Amino acid sequence: MKTYEEINEKIAAGKAVVLTADEIIDYVDKNGLETAAKEVDVVTTATFGPMCSSGCFLNFGHSKPKMRITEAWLDDVPAYAGVAAVDVYLGATQLRYNDPANLYHPGEFRFGGGHVMEKLVAGKKIQLFGLSYGTDDYPRREIRTWIDINDLNQAIMVNPRNCYQNYNVAVNCSEKEIYTYLGYLKPGMKNLTYCSATQLSPLLNDPFYMTIGIGTRIWIAGAHGHVYAEGTQHAPSCKRGENDVPMGGSGTLALTGDMKRMQPEFVRGVSLRGYGVSLAVGVGIPIPILNEAILKYTTVRDREILAPVVDYATDYPEATGKVLGYLNYEELKSGEVTFMDKEVKAGSLSSYAGALEIAEILKAEINDGRFLLSSPMAPLVREQSMKPLVIRENK
Amino acid sequence: MPTRKLLLYFSKCETEKPIVYRLVKDYNLMINIFRAKVTPDEEGYLVLDVAGTDEDINNGLEYVKSFGVTVNETLKGVRWDSVKCTSCGNCIPRCPTGALYYPDKHALKVDFDPTQCIECLNCIKNCPFDACRSLF
Ligand code: SF4
């Protein structure tokens, strides 16, 4: 039994024992749960994959004369300006003005909100174009200028949904090729895509949110941010395995962090052919080993985590809820699986190598005493389902 | 028989000469063209495998160079940017030859072996992170 305070004291003294969620598996196998729970203080988890529901609040500061911006474009990508005079929210999935989208299917979606965020973090100049109707106190009606992240007063990433606990495996059972947010899927279930950091994934290592909650300090693309709320679509009441690990989407986290402290290699615009643009953000979350039960959960391994296989040609778009079956991540990571009597090539969208790198970076920061753990201010809800949107004939 | 993968760059004026034909006929070379972009009055590129004896290959290349064609053995038509690549792995099942691959099945970090690449361009259409590009 340990407390957050005890672990933080050890971290500050440079004496904490920290392992990644990858390393802890063999460690516990070798030393046993009881001994390991005494010895190990922190297990680092991480994920680095495309995740829509990302964006950022930006404050430009005031021009001379002042302007109350009502419409704004950053590198021609529209940002939501209905926040305040010089505050905007830029969404990761926003397309660039005049992007032909899927007019010529499949569209390429080469540049959008996520790419602008990548440029900002990389310190590159972007064009701000803004319009207004003009007021007595804010007379300017038009602005065009070039700015980089250092010109901004604030650039705060706010991701309403991240770190999906588990996720669908996408296949295509139809006769024609399809393009989805999980990539290109050949007809006749010839390939599949999964998207998870698997045994490194934060919420797969803490399936009932015993340590990760609202207020938990996190590593987000190099900055130290925190979980500010449950993520949108947080739906922990789902089918779970004997090890309590969800067998579908389940929990999510809402994250925030200061973009001025982020590293560009972990904030990456994503182009999904035929689908749209998005953003991949690298996230690392430490799990304090307060007791044996918490440690036990962190020893989860790929073959014990099951993901639902869903047909993205019919069942997913039609929201039938049908699951074709389950595959574990050890099979999926092997690159080829047998499913419904077919040989299916397995591809990924989330970077395991990237997640491993982040778990190691976070481990090094904790070892060096640069990252202290915080206990949550409030726990995440453990019972909740996702509601569909009902289309009503009248009110 | 030695096989070499080459990228030929034609400046504007050389595109009308039957260079490939000569390489086959006069220098006994087996040619496998992966990709070509040869438009009259414009510069052109040719990515090919040449197989033959070392002597025939060298003589053939001398002949090609005599037209001012640039022969590049290290540069490929498909470029993979190791910095931009996040190792998401989305290209792996779509690369027909394993040119994009995982050297280590545990670390799952993606690498590119240009000698295996047949320039099918699948990865370029597919890469969500713009890590794969074509020289032309
Ligand atoms: S799809 Fe692109 S980013 Fe992903 S592993 Fe392949 S080359 Fe790298």
Ligand code: SF4
């Ligand atoms: S062009 Fe084709 S063969 Fe070459 S790396 Fe890309 S997918 Fe593989």
